[in-house]
Amino acid sequence: MSIRQIKVKNVVIGGEKPVLVAGPCAIENEDMVLRTAETLAQITAKLEIPFIFKASYDKANRLSVRSGRGMGFPKGLLVLEKVRRNFDFPILTDVHETYQVEAAASVADILQIPAFLCRQTDLVLAAASTQKPVNIKKGQFLAPEDMKFIAEKAESVGNSHIILTERGTSFGYHDLVFDPRSVVIMKEFGYPVLVDITHMCQKPGAGGGRSGGDRRFAVPFGKVALALGADGIYMETHPDPENAISDRNIQIPLAAVEQTLSEIFA
């Protein structure tokens, strides 16, 4: 089956070249986001990788109420708006509430449905109704076959610009595994498939009220994903992961991004 191509600004998802979706997990402050965006733009231009910037304005699904959520709505979204003004690359952000969808669509080029919320019909419909491309992350609890039904929800409002993302599957408690079959299965639906190589390194809740993880596996996961024909790699990066408000064990240090991408996209 041929894969539907999705063109967003100057990037084609599902085209000949695999794309990179990368950025910080949360928008912690404006300076950090702009600095990360600039660095990633330079690296991807150098390595000639089609690049989409991602960042979340509100991490609404943290394990603990004490965990940081980022700048929130609307301030975090306004930071992304500033990124849009300063750079040409497309922007992806995730939405957690239906009432935020339209505002997010005014700033972002691609809306993302978080993995935990991938079965929330109203959220999927609201995001798809904007007619912007929608990246749906496969729930950790969901079989890859079932993603077909989620995609159908988005299609039901006339939006065929759908991207599916594998981000790991729950493996008992406090652990995720990468089941490579899901890439093959989801590609059969005809939509571009991305592989989130950092989140699948996560160990949910293993950090005692917060998630742990092991970023060592990001590179091998990335190589496997592209070997299986994934249409792109999704990863999170931070200038100082140890002090990040979220996913500090799995985000790739910004300084290591060039080396990481060189290995994966070699």
Place this chain on the structure above:
Amino acid sequence: MKLLGKISLLILFATSATAHCYDAKNPVVLDFYVSGILDELWSNDYHSALANFVVAETYDPDDPYLKEEIARVYLMLGNPAQGYVKAKEALLLGDKSKDLYLILAQAAAQLGRCSEAGKYFSKAGAAGLNYADIFLTCAKNSGEWKKNIKIVKKILKKYPKNAVVNAVLGELYRNVGDYEKAKKYLFRAISLDDFLNQAYISIINTYIATQNYDSALIMLDKYVKLFPWDEGVKQQYIEKLAVYGKYDRAIELTCEFYKPDTLTIKMTLEKLGYNALGANDYYNGLKVFRKLIEVDDADPIGYYFAGKCYDELWCPESAVVMYRCALDLAPDCDVYTDLALVWARLGEIDSLFESFTESTDLCADSASYWHWMGVAFRAAKIYPLAAHCFEEAMQHSAGPDAAFSLADVRERAGFRSDAIAIIDSLLHSELKDSPTLLNYLGYILADDSVHLDYAESLIALALEKEPDNPAYLDSYGWLLFRRGDIKGALKYIKKAAKLYGDDTEIQLHLGDIYLKLGDIERARHHWWRAVQLDPDNKIAKSRLEQYRDEH
């Protein structure tokens, strides 16, 4: 007149001119004739046509066909009286043509002489049936709807299968409110001629008059498909859909009708959006402006008004995102002030300052900008900066709003004497009769329990001008309270609360009155409402605190 008729007429006139008016001694007559006809038929320049015909008439004053043509041109120029005179002259000179009778019928109809119009119309015979709408004209001009119904019914008896006559009768019935009969004849008209556009429009209007909007829209839909070139009706259709709240369909059709003409799509959407805003329908307004963004995401208008809609729909966070997007496309002072107002409401002081500093250079000459920035800072309770903005606004505009607002913030900041001085100076200007100012100063004096007689005269004057203004009623009640007339105070302030109960001051005053009357429970209720309306209200909070333990 239909084009085919015009061509025939040209031939007729070319012939008749030769037959009747060609004068070998005056060949110029024919020139004027032909020039007039060319002006009329090909250029639609009726003034030049009339001039040519009138010159020709001076050479040949007894030609009835020339007079008939002059009469026709007068009608075209909207001068039925002159047309009628010339047509009658032609009749006296022996012109018995059906065209002339039709001209006479039209002129009589436009002059409101319906019986006469009917007489000449009958003489025109079947050739004139397509012009049966003259009876509508006549009814409109004379107000004799029923009389015209009778005339047209007679014509219909003779020509029952004529679509135009059926349509005219239906329209006449519609105008007298007999919608069932109207529909009967109008539907018969389109069954006889399914291309009779006016009949469709009459049916649509009949449905609208009977509030059968769904049927009206179905008929409009049919009409637009049958007559796709009728741009005016397309626009009306879209507007009507909006009037009945069917914005989704209106948006869909706008894009369908005008694709790929982005400019027209944008203009139509903007119009739809403004209509929605005008009707306070922010939900549909938002739909329209979001579509506008989709059509052209480089146009700040869509973002700005989507922001306004979000603002009105109590989605301030989305509003700021939209305003920001609009500003990035085109910095605009109105957008900056709207953005500042939302930040103030959200309590985001840093962002409010950011908007202010970002816009000051651009908007420094705009009185409105300073005024609304003042309002934003006042809402954020940053009174010194609010006062600065209102002072700037006063420098750029002579209006009383900024001065009044300045007095207000000075008072809120605790500088009541400043406020009194500002209002007093305004009351010595041409604004001396402004009830707002009279009440404001009166209230401040009453609240301070000073110059109570003067205060009473000021508030009484304000109440004389607006007896049902809750603010003025509250002021008067409060003055009575200060004088010790508690029952009188209660009467006025209760009336104010009935008119506008969602006011912190009014609730506070009611609380204090009930306290004085010894009804602590009621007093607490009103202070509690005051706190609900303004969670930062220190007076209400302290009253509740003070009387909580004791009672």
